[in-house]
Amino acid sequence: MAHDRIWDEARRELAGLPGGRGLNIAHEAVDRHAAGPRRDLVALRCHRRDGRVETLTYSELAEATDRFANVLAGLGVGPGDRVATLLGPGAEQHVALLGTLKARAVACPLFASFGPEPVRARAARAAARVLVTTPALHRRKVAPVRHRLPGLAHVLLAGGEPGATGAGRPDAGTLDLASLLAATPAAWTVPATDPDDEALVHFTSGTTGTPKGAVHVHEAVVAHHATAARALGLGPDDVFWCTADPGWVTGTSYGVVAPLTHGATNVVVEGPADPARWCRTLASAGVTVWYTSPTALRLLARAGDDLPRGHDLARLRLVASVGEPLDADLAAWARRALGAPVVDTWWQTETGGIMVATPLDGTAPAGSLGRPLPGVEAAVLALGDGGRADVRDGRVRPVESPGAEGELALRAGWPSMFRAYLGDEARYAACFAGGWYLTGDLVRRDAAGWLWFVGRADDVINTAGHLVGPVEVEGVLHRHPAVAEAAAFGVPDPVAGEAVAAAVVPVPGAEPGDALRAELLAHARRHLGPGVAPRSVDFVTELPRTESGKIVRRALRRAAGAPSPPPTTGGAAMTADRRDRPAAGGDAR
Numbered sequence: 001m002a003h004d005r006i007w008d009e010a011r012r013e014l015a016g017l018p019g020g021r022g023l024n025i026a027h028e029a030v031d032r033h034a035a036g037p038r039r040d041l042v043a044l045r046c047h048r049r050d051g052r053v054e055t056l057t058y059s060e061l062a063e064a065t066d067r068f069a070n071v072l073a074g075l076g077v078g079p080g081d082r083v084a085t086l087l088g089p090g091a092e093q094h095v096a097l098l099g100t101l102k103a104r105a106v107a108c109p110l111f112a113s114f115g116p117e118p119v120r121a122r123a124a125r126a127a128a129r130v131l132v133t134t135p136a137l138h139r140r141k142v143a144p145v146r147h148r149l150p151g152l153a154h155v156l157l158a159g160g161e162p163g164a165t166g167a168g169r170p171d172a173g174t175l176d177l178a179s180l181l182a183a184t185p186a187a188w189t190v191p192a193t194d195p196d197d198e199a200l201v202h203f204t205s206g207t208t209g210t211p212k213g214a215v216h217v218h219e220a221v222v223a224h225h226a227t228a229a230r231a232l233g234l235g236p237d238d239v240f241w242c243t244a245d246p247g248w249v250t251g252t253s254y255g256v257v258a259p260l261t262h263g264a265t266n267v268v269v270e271g272p273a274d275p276a277r278w279c280r281t282l283a284s285a286g287v288t289v290w291y292t293s294p295t296a297l298r299l300l301a302r303a304g305d306d307l308p309r310g311h312d313l314a315r316l317r318l319v320a321s322v323g324e325p326l327d328a329d330l331a332a333w334a335r336r337a338l339g340a341p342v343v344d345t346w347w348q349t350e351t352g353g354i355m356v357a358t359p360l361d362g363t364a365p366a367g368s369l370g371r372p373l374p375g376v377e378a379a380v381l382a383l384g385d386g387g388r389a390d391v392r393d394g395r396v397r398p399v400e401s402p403g404a405e406g407e408l409a410l411r412a413g414w415p416s417m418f419r420a421y422l423g424d425e426a427r428y429a430a431c432f433a434g435g436w437y438l439t440g441d442l443v444r445r446d447a448a449g450w451l452w453f454v455g456r457a458d459d460v461i462n463t464a465g466h467l468v469g470p471v472e473v474e475g476v477l478h479r480h481p482a483v484a485e486a487a488a489f490g491v492p493d494p495v496a497g498e499a500v501a502a503a504v505v506p507v508p509g510a511e512p513g514d515a516l517r518a519e520l521l522a523h524a525r526r527h528l529g530p531g532v533a534p535r536s537v538d539f540v541t542e543l544p545r546t547e548s549g550k551i552v553r554r555a556l557r558r559a560a561g562a563p564s565p566p567p568t569t570g571g572a573a574m575t576a577d578r579r580d581r582p583a584a585g586g587d588a589r
């Protein structure tokens with residue numbers, strides 16, 4: 001257990017379960033406030049797709065989550081069982097996630113834009129016993145793969161029209177959540193919870209292998225609470241809105257947990273990305289802190305300065321960004337157009353909470369990532385031949401000169417550090433060396449101590465702040481009979497930062513033309529969903545490979561016009577060369 005001033009302060013601010021029965025995230029986020037003077041204040045302000053605004057006070061949220069925990073208990077689901085959610089942002093997501101934690105079951109939020117195959121792969125790896133989704137998502141994404149999920153005992157349908165397949169009857173093999181909640185007692189006692197009990201599983205992607213299920217424990221709430229105060233200045237009087245989908249870690253740590261532990265009002269907006277609606281919501285909800293992404297800011301910037309200017313954003317005191325590089329020009333635009341300071345925050349699924357951020361006082365140089373938060377120790381590690389930290393006999397060493405590029409590493413032991421990759425001990429162990437967690441991101445640290453993002457050390461694609469593993473995309477393309485070989489890689493995209501692209505070697509006899517291209521794009525979209533499927537397919541006669549047969553995705557990226565790594569000082573030229581050279585080094589992430 002890490003003891004540093006900011007973690008200890010947060011532990012003191014949190015209540016712990018009554019009677020010294022441990023630490024439970026949902027108790028800190030909901031019940032603690034529902035039992036005190038904040039009970040009638042608005043916890044959730046939900047902007048529904050149809051324009052309605054619904055609010056839930058802390059006491060109402062406590063009751064709804066109690067009922068959800070009771071529903072799980074009634075189904076025989078309890079401590080340690082995994083409950084997946086496939087829901088966009090909305091009150092249902094909050095109730096299911098926090099209710100799951102109250103039952104001491106493990107919440108596993110999935111991205112609602114995933115197609116059936118990514119949903120199946122993740123639900124299977126998580127051994128989910130329950131899946132909560134909507135009738136529409138069930139029909140499109142769960143029903144087609146349900147027979148391949150034998151461990152999935154219950155599918156609960158929330159929101160939308162109850163019963164989806166005509167005639168008002170629930171889909172076969174599903175239960176209507178609203179009816180279950182209504183028929184269930186509202187009282188629930190959160191069972192004793194050890195801070196080290198598993199609480200959340202978030203999936204993320206690496207270059208190789210299956211998606212990684214990062215396991216987080218209840219102790220993570222200490223970091224959610226502390227980092228939201230430090231990096232975002234969050235407090236009980238804030239109206240906070242995080243645009244991240246709850247299927248990604250940001251949408252849980254800061255989209256659900258942190259604003260509630262602070263007793264703030266959390267704004268939840270259903271529906272697709274829409275800059276005009278964002279501005280209306282910022283104004284009408286009186287948002288004070290907006291946590292969003294460079295992709296969202298780029299979409300907003302494209303819509304023009306007049307859009308934010310036409311709304312009263314006087315209450316907005318901070319815009320925070322995460323997930324992708326925030327360039328200085330975009331930050332300057334956002335500051336001017338939204339009339340609030342802009343901070344950048346860096347973290348990952350594995351870190352569970354913000355680790356590096358530009359300070360609230362605006363002292364960071366434009367375009368930098370900022371500094372590690374207090375309580376977080378960071379190092380920039382010298383690189384080895386594989387382009388990752390050079391680990392020898394389990395030891396690592398820092399870069400030799402300030403400004404030299406290296407792998408960002410964090411001293412292991414902060415409260416929201418992931419505790420495992422589900423079912424993959426070796427992959428987890430490979431993330432650590434010499435007491436450091438190796439992040440897989442390349443950075444520079446200048447002489448003044450500011451960190452600068454350089455890029456990923458691996459081939460993971462970051463599209464709109466969402467990590468996509470090339471192997472998952474390639475696996476689906478390979479299943480098409482016209483595909484002999486396929487490689488997925490990221491190409492620059494003016495809005496999403498990177499877009500997923502694919503290079504395909506067709507089987508002999510298949511005609512590599514527009515018809516096959518359209519068919520492959522549709523095939524990929526059907527199985528992977530729009531957030532993961534490639535946007536373009538190029539036909540090639542062979543894929544670039546290393547001597548040991550690994551695909552050199554960097555060569556494909558370069559051929560597609562991806563920029564070279566930014567110039568750095570010290571041994572940078574050599575480093576860039578090393579990273580670009582086809583090499584047989586393994587990637588553990």
Ligand code: AMP
Binds near residue numbers: 326
């Ligand atoms: P995820 O695990 O899906 O949250 O993605 C984490 C990855 O997103 C990091 O390893 C970075 O590559 C990238 N990322 C997150 N925040 C930032 C940021 N502020 N600037 C640049 N890249 C970021």
